[in-house]
Amino acid sequence: MNPALIQVACCQLAPQVGELKYNRERALQAIRSAAGQGAQVVVLPELVQSGYVFADRNEALSLAETPNGETLRQWAALAAELDIVIVGGFCERTERDELYNSAALVDADGVRAVYRKAHLWNDEKRIFSAGGQPPPVIDTRFGRIAVMICYDLEFPEWVRLPALAGAELLCAPVNWPDGPRPLGERPAEVVRVQANASVNRLYIAACDRNGHEREVDWVGGSVIVDANGYPLAGPLHEAPAGTQIIHARLDLSEARDKRISALNDVHRDRQPVLYD
């Protein structure tokens, strides 16, 4: 197949919970910086607009926006100006004041998709409703791109859906809370991204956050993984403050070819009748 090269960036940064203006400005600066270095697809962390560690549901509600809100309007304007795709997380409020942990895919045509996290992590269950729709797969100028969020990645069944629907690149805003692991081991969060990529021959760009927020630290493990499951960029071994941007060039034709031997194809070799 002909190569289909694109450049992808993850902008690992530290939003501050409650500081909408600061967070929006940080994200805009990071997007401009990534695009200035050639990125055509720019991924931002989960809940980058609001911060993550809410005191309670009321605080989240006070920070939430609709897809017509200021944050996504800014991303749409910047995507049009720079002719890029932006994928990032935001705290979504519906007209009935339901809350979702959502991520938007935005390009020069505006907001192309809003995905609502289906697998909620810990206290998110006290704050958000769970999404009930599969990850979107959007045809963009830079390939077929799917979106999901953080803990969703721990359910290989969930990654299968957009992979089988033809996604070439999965962009995943994440906030990975840090925890103990054996010395020298790559974080299990990154390992799971690698495995998801390899069993589907799909590129995955997971954009984590950094910084310290209300007693929580983060892995800071942003990573862009190729269709064989090996990192092309990241994970960073330390997560200093300040914005860190990782870039990788992907050949999306690799993700269109699911063969891994003369007689094997990672999707056609599935035996769905045996899985129920």
Added chain:
Amino acid sequence: MNPALIQVACCQLAPQVGELKYNRERALQAIRSAAGQGAQVVVLPELVQSGYVFADRNEALSLAETPNGETLRQWAALAAELDIVIVGGFCERTERDELYNSAALVDADGVRAVYRKAHLWNDEKRIFSAGGQPPPVIDTRFGRIAVMICYDLEFPEWVRLPALAGAELLCAPVNWPDGPRPLGERPAEVVRVQANASVNRLYIAACDRNGHEREVDWVGGSVIVDANGYPLAGPLHEAPAGTQIIHARLDLSEARDKRISALNDVHRDRQPVLYD
């Protein structure tokens, strides 16, 4: 929960295709050696009885055995003598001369299960029939143990089945053909084992082979992974000739507890209605 400690070993060795007597002897020596060092569950490679790289189906047929054959009789006798569990691969022939790439679980009570590989790798498709039954989950003196084989591990749906059925330890005979990977990267085969373990909070012992057989080299990546997805033993970075045995002590109560935060459980958090 009370700890439930067991000791598991993987015996990475080099069978020679066609040399049944040599292969059987090698396996028996390795099992004795592992048990002598305290192993209660001993895992052997895929097709350890026959070797792997068959010239054609006729060669495989000439080497195949039934579950009543010499190899499994030897394993059963040794399991009874040493009071251990043995899991290993063999080339299985049925009375109608069908061939399966199979693995047996044998303990002091004899052959407890024969599993037939459901996902066939490359030329195996020209030789073997594909198994149509899910991985067995067997109550043994040393915990609830499941069995699958090599390429099966690349289908997270397949690992889910025994995990949801209560398996605490998955024993997987494998023959991982070696291939290129970026310098310093752990083989993707091992990475997938780690991810399978962590998304199910299940121990996995994958026993690879080594040696060189008819132009094929092997990863030699035997590994025993804990319920968080981190290796307890292996993978070895080199695969010299000769038998290499890795050991780990597992607390199976870890695998009975699927919680990963105050409000999260890796199995209960699944949303099966959304996966179809």
